[in-house]
Amino acid sequence: MILSKSYFFTLREDSREEDSTSGNLLVRSGMIKKVGSGIYALLPLGLRVFEKIKRIVREEMNAIGSQELTMPALIPEDVYIDSGRRDAFGDSMFALKDRYGKPYVLGPTHEELFAAAAKMYINSFRDMPVSLYQFQTKYRDEPRPRFGLIRVREFVMKDAYTFDRDEAGLDAAYAAMYGAYERAFDRMGLNYVIVRASTGVMGGLLSEEFQAVCDIGEDILVLEDNSGYASNLEVAECVVEGELDTSNLLPYEEVHTPNAGTIAEVTAFLNQPVEKFVKTLIYRIDGELYALCLRGDHEVNETKVLNLLGALNMELAAPEDVAAATRAPVGFAGPIGLDLPIIMDRQVGVMSNFIVGANKGDYHYMNVNLSDFTPTRVADIRQIKEGDLCANGAGRVRFARGIEVGNTFKLGEKYSKAMDLYYTDADNHLHPVVMGSYGIGIGRCLAAIVEQNHNELGIVWPKQIAPVQVAIVVINMKNEQQVEAGFDLYEELSATGLDILIDDRNERAGVKFMDMDLIGVPLRITVGRDIVDGCVELKFQGESEAVVVPLTEVRERVEAWFVD
RNA sequence: CGGGGUGUGGCUCAGGUGGUAGAGCGCCUGGUUCGGGACCAGGAGGUCGCAAGUUCAAGUCUUGUCACUCCGACCA
Numbered sequence: 326m327i328l329s330k331s332y333f334f335t336l337r338e339d340s341r342e343e344d345s346t347s348g349n350l351l352v353r354s355g356m357i358k359k360v361g362s363g364i365y366a367l368l369p370l371g372l373r374v375f376e377k378i379k380r381i382v383r384e385e386m387n388a389i390g391s392q393e394l395t396m397p398a399l400i401p402e403d404v405y406i407d408s409g410r411r412d413a414f415g416d417s418m419f420a421l422k423d424r425y426g427k428p429y430v431l432g433p434t435h436e437e438l439f440a441a442a443a444k445m446y447i448n449s450f451r452d453m454p455v456s457l458y459q460f461q462t463k464y465r466d467e468p469r470p471r472f473g474l475i476r477v478r479e480f481v482m483k484d485a486y487t488f489d490r491d492e493a494g495l496d497a498a499y500a501a502m503y504g505a506y507e508r509a510f511d512r513m514g515l516n517y518v519i520v521r522a523s524t525g526v527m528g529g530l531l532s533e534e535f536q537a538v539c540d541i542g543e544d545i546l547v548l549e550d551n552s553g554y555a556s557n558l559e560v561a562e563c564v565v566e567g568e569l570d571t572s573n574l575l576p577y578e579e580v581h582t583p584n585a586g587t588i589a590e591v592t593a594f595l596n597q598p599v600e601k602f603v604k605t606l607i608y609r610i611d612g613e614l615y616a617l618c619l620r621g622d623h624e625v626n627e628t629k630v631l632n633l634l635g636a637l638n639m640e641l642a643a644p645e646d647v648a649a650a651t652r653a654p655v656g657f658a659g660p661i662g663l664d665l666p667i668i669m670d671r672q673v674g675v676m677s678n679f680i681v682g683a684n685k686g687d688y689h690y691m692n693v694n695l696s697d698f699t700p701t702r703v704a705d706i707r708q709i710k711e712g713d714l715c716a717n718g719a720g721r722v723r724f725a726r727g728i729e730v731g732n733t734f735k736l737g738e739k740y741s742k743a744m745d746l747y748y749t750d751a752d753n754h755l756h757p758v759v760m761g762s763y764g765i766g767i768g769r770c771l772a773a774i775v776e777q778n779h780n781e782l783g784i785v786w787p788k789q790i791a792p793v794q795v796a797i798v799v800i801n802m803k804n805e806q807q808v809e810a811g812f813d814l815y816e817e818l819s820a821t822g823l824d825i826l827i828d829d830r831n832e833r834a835g836v837k838f839m840d841m842d843l844i845g846v847p848l849r850i851t852v853g854r855d856i857v858d859g860c861v862e863l864k865f866q867g868e869s870e871a872v873v874v875p876l877t878e879v880r881e882r883v884e885a886w887f888v889d
Numbered sequence: 890c891g892g893g894g895u896g897u898g899g900c901u902c903a904g905g906u907g908g909u910a911g912a913g914c915g916c917c918u919g920g921u922u923c924g925g926g927a928c929c930a931g932g933a934g935g936u937c938g939c940a941a942g943u944u945c946a947a948g949u950c951u952u953g954u955c956a957c958u959c960c961g962a963c964c965a
Contacts, residue, residue: 843926
C-alpha cells in the first residue's frame, strides 16, 4: 500500500455521531463511516481488517468440515410465516414489497433457508452429518442502534448450521463448532468468556454465548473465578441461602403504613431490614395477570419467568389493573387473600415472620408466614446479584460486561419439525433431523477487538488482524537516499507476504507518526537519519524504544517477529 | 413508542434581544520549516436539514416535517 496513491485519511477530532471508543477510533482512522443510524460503510483500511477476520473464521469453519455457501438476504415473507417466526420477529424485521405488491423481508437470520437447503439434500441417515455455513448480511430493525459497529441494523454474520441423525450426533457437531470458535476468537486476540445463555426467540435445547469482555458490553456476565463458572445474567441460577426457622412463628397482624407504597418507604417507616419484606409485583404475562413474590431486596428476572410459564411477553400491570386485582393502590399488594396465580421465588420459602402488603391502601401485614397463603408455583424467578452464592457452590459471583461476538445453539428438532425436514433411518422409520445453529458477528468482532486493544494514541491491532503489519515511514521525501531505501525495503518486505505500507506522503514526520499510531500499525520502520549508516529504525508494538537495524537485516528481523 | 438534545463549509463548533454568515482543523498557492499532529501570507469552499408562516428584512421568531443523538421502553 503506497500511501500517497491510496484512499487514506484520518480525522483529528472525535466524531459527534459516535458514542463508543471503538466507533470513534474506527471513524477517526478512516476505516468506517456512518451512513445512517446503525448503517456503516467499510472503507478500504477497515475492509482489510474485516476480511482478515473473515479469513480466520472461514479457515476454522473449513477445518471442521463445514461447507460454505451463500443464501440470499432478500427473502419472500412466506418463508418466515411458514416457520412461524414472522410474528416472533415482528417489527425487528425489515419488510418490503416488490412492484406487484408481494411481501418480502430482509433476512435477520437464516435457519429457514438452511433447513430448506438441507431438505434438498437429506433423505437418508447416510446423508448426515452435514455442516453448512455462509457469510451474509443480516438486517434487523434495531430500536436503538449504538456503539459503532456493536449494535447496528445491517451487519455481516457468519452463520453455520449442522444437521445430524440424533442428539449424539448434534453433541459431536456442537463440540467441533465450539472448538472452532475458541480457535477463531483466540486467533483474533479477543479476551472472551463463554457463558450459558437464554435460548430466547431461537428456541432449542442449549445456548452458549462467546462474550468479549469490555465495559461497554450490553450483556451482563455472571462469573465465579475459582470454578470458571460463567453465565449470562438472564439465566444465572440463584441458590437458596439460609434455612427456614420455624422456632418462633407468630400470627400475622395488620399495621398502618400511611403513604408507604415502596419498599424503601416501608422499610424506613417500620424500621425493619429490607430482607424482612416480601414484595408482590403484579405482572401481565401473555395477557393474564400474575402476582410475583420476591424478597424485598430482590429483582425479578423476566427471562426466568417467561421460560417458567412458556410465555412470550410480560410487563408490569397497569395501575388500574393492579387496583382492580388487589383492591388497593399500587404499592400495597400482598399474597394473602389475593385472587391471582402467585409465583413465589424460592428464596421466600426460607423466610419467616415477614412483612407483605395487605391489599388495602396504607396497610401492611407483619409476621406473615408461609402457612398464611398458598403460592401457585415456587421457582427461581429472581435476578442474581453480585456477591450471591454461585449456583455451583464454589464461591461468590461477580459481574462483568460483555459484547456477544458469537453464539452456539443446540436447536434440536424444533426447526426440522416446523420445516418438515425428516430422514429415513436404517429401519425405514422417519425421524426429524437434529439441528444446531452457530453465529459469529464479524463487525462486532472488529469493534470488540478495538474496544479491547487501544491506547491514548489509537488502535493497537493484534498483528494478525492489523490492516497492515508493517509501515515504512520515510521521514524526508526530499532526501533521495531515504526515498530510495524506503521503496527498496517496500519491495523486499512485500515479498514476505505480509501487508506492507509505505508512507511516502509529503508530510512532516510527526503527522506520519501520529497517523500510524492512530491506525494501529504493529511494526513501524522509520527510514530517516540513520540511512547514512545504512540503517533504519524498527519500532515494535508494545516497545517504547526503537531499535536501529542495518537494512540488510531488516527482512530477517521482520519475519522472525511475525512468526513469533 | 414516551421524554430530552442537536441539525450552520469536508470535520469540530461559534453566531444576546431579527439587518443578509464566522473561527479552528482539513484543502489549494507561495515562502520559511522538517524525527511526534509546524509557522507566515494569500485563497477556494456554505440552498444555515427541509417546507410553510410572521416581517421591509429570518441562521435567529412561529408551525409543521425529516434526520441524527441521549435517557427510558424493547431486544437474536
